[in-house]
Amino acid sequence: MKIKKRQAKLIELVRRQEKVSVDALASQLDASRETIRRDLSQLAQSGKILKVHGGAMMPHVMAEGPFKQRLSDFVDAKIEIAKTAAGLFVPGETLFIDTGSTTLMFAEAIAAMAGLTIITNSTEIARVIAGANSGSRAFLLGGEFSADSSQCVGTMAITQIRAFRAHHAVLSVGALDARSGAMDYNIEEAQIARAMVEQSNSVTVLADSSKFTALASFAVCPLSQINRLVTEAAPPKETRAAFQDAGGEVIVAQGTRP
Numbered sequence: 253m254k255i256k257k258r259q260a261k262l263i264e265l266v267r268r269q270e271k272v273s274v275d276a277l278a279s280q281l282d283a284s285r286e287t288i289r290r291d292l293s294q295l296a297q298s299g300k301i302l303k304v305h306g307g308a309m310m311p312h313v314m315a316e317g318p319f320k321q322r323l324s325d326f327v328d329a330k331i332e333i334a335k336t337a338a339g340l341f342v343p344g345e346t347l348f349i350d351t352g353s354t355t356l357m358f359a360e361a362i363a364a365m366a367g368l369t370i371i372t373n374s375t376e377i378a379r380v381i382a383g384a385n386s387g388s389r390a391f392l393l394g395g396e397f398s399a400d401s402s403q404c405v406g407t408m409a410i411t412q413i414r415a416f417r418a419h420h421a422v423l424s425v426g427a428l429d430a431r432s433g434a435m436d437y438n439i440e441e442a443q444i445a446r447a448m449v450e451q452s453n454s455v456t457v458l459a460d461s462s463k464f465t466a467l468a469s470f471a472v473c474p475l476s477q478i479n480r481l482v483t484e485a486a487p488p489k490e491t492r493a494a495f496q497d498a499g500g501e502v503i504v505a506q507g508t509r510p
Contacts, residue, residue, distance in 0.1 A: 256364055258283060259291050263360065266301050266308050268327050273307040300360075300383065329460040329484040332505035334358040337422070337458055337482045340503075343367030345419040348448035349377055351403035351441065352424025354458040356380070363388075371416050373409050373444055375402045391416070405440035413447040421445075421452035427466035428459050428487070430494035433475045435468035442470035454479045461485040475500060 253261075258281055265280060266272050277288045296303040302310060333354055338361035341347065349355050351374040359377040362368065363384035370381045373393040381390040395409030423445050427435040434457055436442040449455050455478050464487045475491075476498040484505045486492060492502055 253281065253283070255291070258287075259295060260360070260364075262288070262291055262308075263295065263300055264331055266310060267331075267357075271304070271307060271309040277307070300380070329505070330354045330357050330458075332484050333458050333460060333482050334361040336503060336505040337456065338362045338365070340456065340480065340482075341365070341368065341420065345369070346371065346416070348372070348413070348416070348418045348421040348452055349374070350421075350423050350445050350448060351377070351401055352458075354460065355422060355424040358422060358458060369418075371413070371418060373404045375404075403441075405444055409444060410447045413444070413451055416451055418448070418452045420454045420456055421448040422456050422458065423448065423472065424458050425463060425472055426468035428457065428463050428481070428491065429467070430475065430491045432467075432471060434459075434472040434478060436470050436472055437468045439470045442472050445472045449473050449477055456480040456482065458482050461487070464488055464491060474498075 261281060262277060265277060274285050274288050278285045281288065292301065292303045292308050295301045301308045330353060334357035337358050341362065343365060344367050346369040349359060349370055349372045356374065356376055359380045363380050364386050366387035368388040370377070370388060371391045371393065372378050373395070375392060378390045378392040381388055393404055393409045393412045395404035396406040397404055423434065425434040426437040436445060455473065457478050459481065461483060475495045478495070478500050480501045480503055481495060482503045482505060486502065486504060487495070495502060
């Protein structure tokens with residue numbers, strides 16, 4: 253197994269299990285303990301995992317407050333969504349990426365791709381892209397900082413978004429249905445997402461199926477503004493029909509069933 257693929261799988265295993273021993277990683281990845289220890293050292297230096305005695309866990313910056321819970325919810329679905337979404341973009345494109353557990357996994361999936369320009373309000377996403385040393389560029393939007401989700405929000409961040417134009421906005425939303433389109437639970441996060449939509453030629457929403465039965469308070473954008481929805485399971489018939497009538501494309505993640 254090539255080193256990048258093995259390390260990506262290693263991160264995936266640590267995220268799923270929260271804390272994993274060197275022996276378990278060596279067994280699951282069919283690698284020697286020495287190889288796993290080298291991988292852990294490299295990944296720890298770039299901040300992607302936290303190396304602990306006998307194994308690894310996710311960094312503390314990702315393990316506090318509600319954002320930790322979102323990272324541990326529907327992990328398998330989010331990983332498949334992220335992998336599938338990564339194949340939709342090509343070098344040379346500029347992407348807005350907002351803060352979210354699914355978009356963080358998406359950033360990890362595209363980190364090795366060269367030639368992208370990423371604009372984000374998430375310090376974690378910026379770190380993942382810049383830390384990969386792949387030749388892609390990361391621009392971090394400034395503003396009021398939220399330690400829980402490691403993101404910048406507010407009028408300063410929105411003003412900076414308007415200084416960019418992007419090929420795509422890649423968004424993680426709190427809820428999505430036929431009537432209201434994409435929604436979020438946090439007004440400041442919704443405002444960031446709306447600004448990114450306004451400055452982009454195309455909008456891709458990453459949403460696991462739990463979002464189709466949820467209702468959030470703050471509108472992000474109607475279905476007519478979403479070009480692609482990447483999910484691990486087809487949305488309800490009403491939502492899917494409304495989305496397709498609006499000209500959008502539903503993409504069911506690879507490795508999952510429609």
